[in-house]
Amino acid sequence: MGSETEKHTGPRHVAIIMDGNGRWAQARGRPRLFGHHAGARRVREIVEACPENHVKYLTIFAFSTENWKRTQIEVSGLMSLFRRYIFKEMQEFVKKNVRVRFIGDRVKLDKKLRGLMDEAEVLTAHCTGTNLTIALNYGGRDEVARATKRLAQDVANGTLLPENVDEETLPKYLDTHVLPDPDLVIRTSGEARISNFLLWQSAYAEYEFIETLWPDFSAEVFHELVSSFGSKDRRFGGVKP
Structure with a gap:
């Protein structure tokens, strides 16, 4: 009889482009940052839903290299939200046995935020x-x-x-x-584009573009998408024998 790992055909690694926070807030007559705060609360629910869905790796797109083009008020609010979120959730991550990593160019981020990111990685390393994995000031091309x-x-x-450089070299x-x-890879809010997210890594990923705005994305929706993945015929360029 096969092991649980052998029987499971769902995705091991799910990446999410969390889109729609601003529109969700504006539809309620609230500022865009209200939506970002609601979206941050949603992250915990999805992280907690990973074990029961056999998802070992979850990568979320929090802030792109292009997001600096937004208004100064929104960018400053987001940076403050990231600092508070990491500080607040750090012990919860440890309690839930969640290992946290950050990807992206940290140089442009403020010193306090970088320090919290470093601390979270060290604290959860075990x-x-x-x-x-939280993509912060991240862009695939960058x-x-x-x-x-x-x-x-x-x-x-x-x-x-x-002469030793090949397609196995760059990923290192x-x-x-x-x-x-x-x-x-899941993108919420009805937009059907990848927005410079994990360009190299997602060459053979399945994509799901859904209408749901990120603050409305629930553990139930996550389960449905993960479950439907098992029915897909993934041949990676080959054909069935």
């Missing part, structure tokens, strides 16, 4: 349950560019030979080098 610079430096230093330099590629 956790063996759900792996939560990630590949940064990875390529590091790769080029190793070539220049002589620690990597150009990506922010996600310790993570498996996502099996399922």
Whole structure:
């Protein structure tokens, strides 16, 4: 009789583009930041739903490299929200056995936020349950560019030979080098685009674009999407024998 892992055909790694916070708030006559706070509360519910859905890795798109173009009020509010969220949830992550990682370019983030990110990663490094990865000041093209610079430096230093560079090499330099590629990418709010999210890693991921705005995204909806994944015929470029 096979193990639970062998029997399970659902996604091991789910990535989510959490879209629609602003529209959710505006539909209620509230400022956009009200929606972002509601969206942050929703994250905990989905993280807690991962074990029962056999999802070992969850990656969420919190703030993109393009989001700096938003108003100063919204950006400042988001940065304050991130600081409060990480500080507030840190002990909860440990209690729930959730390991936290961050991906993205941290240089542009403020010192206090970077310190909280570092602290959360260290504090949860021993956790063996759900792996939560938060993409903060993240962009897929930016990630590949940064990875390529590091790769080029190793070539220049002589620690990597150009002829040894192949499609297995670059992933070792990506922010996600310790993570498996996502099996399922979900985008909420009805938009059908990937918005520069995990471009390299999602080459063979299944995509689900749903109308639900992120603050309305529930554990039940998450379960439905994860469950339907098992019925998909994933051939990775091949054909069935």
